[in-house]
Amino acid sequence: MRILFCGTIVPESYDTKLRYLSPAGNRFQINFCKELMRQGNSVRFLSYIGFPIEGGLPDFKSEQVFSDGKVDYIYRKKNILESARLFTGLMTKYMKKADVLISYNAIHVWLIAPFLAKRKHIKSVLLLADYAEASSLQNHKMKWYAKLQLYSIRHYDVVIGLSVNTKRLLKDKQTFIRMEGGISKFVYDYFYEKGLQGKKVILMYSGLLEPVTGVDLLLEAFHKIKSCDIELWVSGKGSLTEMVQEYVSMDERIVNAGYLDYDQYLDRLRNAQILVNPRNMNLQENENNFPSKTMEYLATGKCIISTRFAGYERFKKYMFFCGSSAEDIKTAIETVIEDGIYKDQDIYLRNREFAKTFLWESQVQKLLSKI
Numbered sequence: 001m002r003i004l005f006c007g008t009i010v011p012e013s014y015d016t017k018l019r020y021l022s023p024a025g026n027r028f029q030i031n032f033c034k035e036l037m038r039q040g041n042s043v044r045f046l047s048y049i050g051f052p053i054e055g056g057l058p059d060f061k062s063e064q065v066f067s068d069g070k071v072d073y074i075y076r077k078k079n080i081l082e083s084a085r086l087f088t089g090l091m092t093k094y095m096k097k098a099d100v101l102i103s104y105n106a107i108h109v110w111l112i113a114p115f116l117a118k119r120k121h122i123k124s125v126l127l128l129a130d131y132a133e134a135s136s137l138q139n140h141k142m143k144w145y146a147k148l149q150l151y152s153i154r155h156y157d158v159v160i161g162l163s164v165n166t167k168r169l170l171k172d173k174q175t176f177i178r179m180e181g182g183i184s185k186f187v188y189d190y191f192y193e194k195g196l197q198g199k200k201v202i203l204m205y206s207g208l209l210e211p212v213t214g215v216d217l218l219l220e221a222f223h224k225i226k227s228c229d230i231e232l233w234v235s236g237k238g239s240l241t242e243m244v245q246e247y248v249s250m251d252e253r254i255v256n257a258g259y260l261d262y263d264q265y266l267d268r269l270r271n272a273q274i275l276v277n278p279r280n281m282n283l284q285e286n287e288n289n290f291p292s293k294t295m296e297y298l299a300t301g302k303c304i305i306s307t308r309f310a311g312y313e314r315f316k317k318y319m320f321f322c323g324s325s326a327e328d329i330k331t332a333i334e335t336v337i338e339d340g341i342y343k344d345q346d347i348y349l350r351n352r353e354f355a356k357t358f359l360w361e362s363q364v365q366k367l368l369s370k371i
Helices: 023-038 080-095 113-119 140-153 164-169 185-190 215-224 241-250 262-271 293-300 326-338 345-358 360-368
Strands: 002-007 042-049 070-075 100-104 123-128 158-161 175-178 201-206 230-235 254-258 274-277 303-307 320-322
Touching: 002 023, 002 080, 023 042, 023 360, 042 080, 070 080, 080 113, 100 113, 113 123, 158 164, 164 175, 185 262, 185 293, 185 345, 201 215, 201 262, 215 230, 215 241, 215 254, 215 326, 230 262, 241 254, 262 293, 274 293, 274 326, 293 303, 293 345, 303 326, 320 326, 345 360
Parallel strands: 002 042, 002 100, 042 070, 100 123, 123 158, 158 175, 201 230, 201 274, 230 254, 274 303, 303 320
Antiparallel strands: none
């Protein structure tokens, strides 16, 4: 099958170099596409770089993202209509040799993508990893943009949603596939062994340091716990970096690991006992996404504490869930430690077995069976 993929891919070596890049989103796209190619499909890539880049444009073309896939990069122009014109021109050109169009999120430069696909008589697929509904936005321009996005979303043949809530956005005739994320075989194999147990109970959070991810709730919750035999590792980047540092200065049990490269991140995961996803589900913008870090958390076989995200019921056997408040998170941490839940020997095998169902091989097969 010949596939045209429209996304926001850059070489993984830039994960720690670009301030506004989402490493998780970048890896999601790369792993998904690598598996598409591994299963015998030909993929051509259009990558839109829509975020500001400090210090001049890097030469992404000098590093191959894929061994057998070509990537064209389109950089954001001051005039967004010019960006859209350039992207549409290349998209129209490559559609002539494609059987399927796959888009990652409904981004302004390819809102027209599903309509072009229909005109070219090819299937259109949308990977919707993130979408903020107009009702959750205050800015009038952003409200109109959200409405345009929704209009585009509703014209794809197939929509892959990370959240179960995504289905309610769609028309009845659209095919919906629920795909919370995926786990690479490399990561799964990396955690073949449990890792060491230390004297202290180490909790870990890694990801965006933003209110939307709930890291502020986690810091407040942990600081209220009195035990001296626990430690919290926090890593990532975002607007709450200074807040993390303030808590570090107040509480010697909190460690700011900074922004880690991927190998360092995996090593930290191996040596923590409890992994925390404190995403603030009181915020409406979290209704249509999924905490993708929990995929890798499952692969570790470690104990996981998480707030109740949309569709959490599917994961109830494998995670310890709580509400989205600092007090709820504090109670969950204390319960998991004091009741010895994190020491349960069955957790490792149970979570690892469940994690197998999310390997990219089976996730991509879900899509291919529908197109």
